[in-house]
Structures are given as C-alpha cells and as structure tokens.
Amino acid sequence: MPATETFRIPTHRCHVPTARHHVHKALADWGITGELADRATLSANELVTNAVSHCRVSSARVRVTLILCDRELALEVSDPDRDRLPLPRHPGPDEEGGRGLAMVAALADAWGHRQGPYTKTVWARFTLTPAEATRVPDRP
Numbered sequence: 001m002p003a004t005e006t007f008r009i010p011t012h013r014c015h016v017p018t019a020r021h022h023v024h025k026a027l028a029d030w031g032i033t034g035e036l037a038d039r040a041t042l043s044a045n046e047l048v049t050n051a052v053s054h055c056r057v058s059s060a061r062v063r064v065t066l067i068l069c070d071r072e073l074a075l076e077v078s079d080p081d082r083d084r085l086p087l088p089r090h091p092g093p094d095e096e097g098g099r100g101l102a103m104v105a106a107l108a109d110a111w112g113h114r115q116g117p118y119t120k121t122v123w124a125r126f127t128l129t130p131a132e133a134t135r136v137p138d139r140p
Contacts, residue, residue, distance in 0.1 A: 002067050004068075005026040005066045007022050008064070010052075011055045011062055012052060016048050016052060019044060019062070023075070024041045027066070039108070043124045048062060050122070051079045051122070055081040060079055063119075064077050071128045075125075078116075078119045082120045085115070086122050
C-alpha cells in the first residue's frame, strides 16, 4: 500500500519555504535521505514556486502530494488555475527566472502535467535505487 503525504499552502511566495520543509520532513520520515531527498525537495521548491507565482485564482491554495509506492516516489503540485499550463522556457543568460521546469526535468526521472475538472497538477517521478528502497521502513 502506498504511503501518502498531502498538505496545502496559500498561493504566496512566503509559503514556499514551508512547503519545502514539509516535503523534506515527509521524506525523512519515510527514510528517504541524501541525493534523492535533495532532488525531490529542490523539485518541490521549483514546482511550488511556479504554482504560487502563476496561479491567478484569488484565495487559492496549492496542494502538494507525495506518494511513495514500491520503488517510485511521486511529487504532485496542484492549483486551481487549470488553464495556465506549464511551459518550459529558454531564458537568456541575464534573465533571473525561467529555469525551474528545466531543473525539474534534470532532477526527476520524468515530469509532466495533467488537467482535472477544476485543477491542474504538475508532477515529477523519482525512481528509488534498490539500496534506497531497502532503507525505506515498511509502511502500514
């Protein structure tokens, strides 16, 4: 049975560190540390930053979900601005932003997005190595 952790934050940049902290803690509670935890936490930071920066629905909340099932970790970030889909950019060397999705693509084994009836979800998947999988404690 997969382990799942879900939490919500307001769509404001000041809450991005809170999301990063929740992700890091959930991963540590599951025994996921080291490089995989760093890649997943950095990916969460980028996806949550994008969600809070681009969501145009007033009083919205961003939902972050982590799912650990066998040898795969899934990270999902959802917001109610379902029609504003993520588009990778190719920023110039002097631009400060626009590299988040490229970072997620480099850090995750796969990433993408899907639209629901009222939300969009941007997801990233990470494959645990056999050594990482054996360190994860049994889940109820």
